Amino acid sequence: MNGRTIDIAPSILSADFSRLGDEIKAVERGGAAILHVDVMDGHFVPNITVGLPVVKSIAGATKLPIDAHLMISEPGRYAEQFVRAGAKMVSVHVEADAHLHRTLMSIKAAGAQAGVVLNPATPIDSLDEALAFADYVLIMSVNPGFGGQRFIGTSVDKVRRLRQMIDARQLETRIEIDGGIDLENIASVVAAGAEIIVAGSAVFGAADPEAAVRGLREATVQWV
Numbered sequence: 001m002n003g004r005t006i007d008i009a010p011s012i013l014s015a016d017f018s019r020l021g022d023e024i025k026a027v028e029r030g031g032a033a034i035l036h037v038d039v040m041d042g043h044f045v046p047n048i049t050v051g052l053p054v055v056k057s058i059a060g061a062t063k064l065p066i067d068a069h070l071m072i073s074e075p076g077r078y079a080e081q082f083v084r085a086g087a088k089m090v091s092v093h094v095e096a097d098a099h100l101h102r103t104l105m106s107i108k109a110a111g112a113q114a115g116v117v118l119n120p121a122t123p124i125d126s127l128d129e130a131l132a133f134a135d136y137v138l139i140m141s142v143n144p145g146f147g148g149q150r151f152i153g154t155s156v157d158k159v160r161r162l163r164q165m166i167d168a169r170q171l172e173t174r175i176e177i178d179g180g181i182d183l184e185n186i187a188s189v190v191a192a193g194a195e196i197i198v199a200g201s202a203v204f205g206a207a208d209p210e211a212a213v214r215g216l217r218e219a220t221v222q223w224v
């Protein structure tokens with residue numbers, strides 16, 4: 001699996017929101033490829049974070065593509081608005097959307113990449129039909145809602161099985177992983193087939209976020 005592009009996507013959830021612009025500049029210097037923004041509604045997940053105005057502000061302040069991870073009920077009602085606010089990638093949970101095909105198509109029609117997210121206990125079989133309509137699949141390696149949780153180890157095998165499913169169907173779908181990623185486990189998830197690596201506390205919880213991103217990138221160089 002050599003020659004893949006491995007993208008580090010810092011999650012601003014663990015950033016200092018009072019100086020968000022500076023935090024984003026730091027991860028840009030460190031070589032971040034994508035900026036991951038966690039949108040939570042206090043309903044689908046037991047936490048509330050940021051929404052459309054924040055995505056809009058950030059989009060005007062960074063050249064990095066914004067990846068909006070919607071942890072909200074009825075994401076189909078809002079997904080397209082996140083594209084209009086400036087997100088280049090928008091992902092929705094299969095557990096939250098009874099009309100996944102329609103939502104994915106609306107994201108693509110609005111001009112962004114469409115992603116499908118699976119919670120830790122949701123089987124990859126649930127992607128059977130949706131896989132062909134998604135640009136990327138996000139495997140949650142913690143239960144969504146909070147940063148700084150412990151990585152669920154079975155996620156590595158889940159990524160591996162998803163990689164096999166994608167390769168067997170000769171699709172270009174990328175695999176993203178999110179939750180508890182750090183210097184200790186990043187190599188294992190990349191080896192299993194993940195290409196977009198979200199890291200929140202491992203980046204913004206570090207004394208030097210720029211160096212932390214660089215360190216995560218260096219831990220994946222053998223696959224690039």
Ligand code: DX5
Nearest residue numbers: 011144145147148180200201
């Ligand atoms: C969790 C969020 C994650 C979170 C990751 O619900 O989706 O993106 O910010 O944070 P860490 O890397 O600290 O687990």
Ligand code: ZN
Nearest residue numbers: 011038069178
């Ligand atoms: Zn996330």
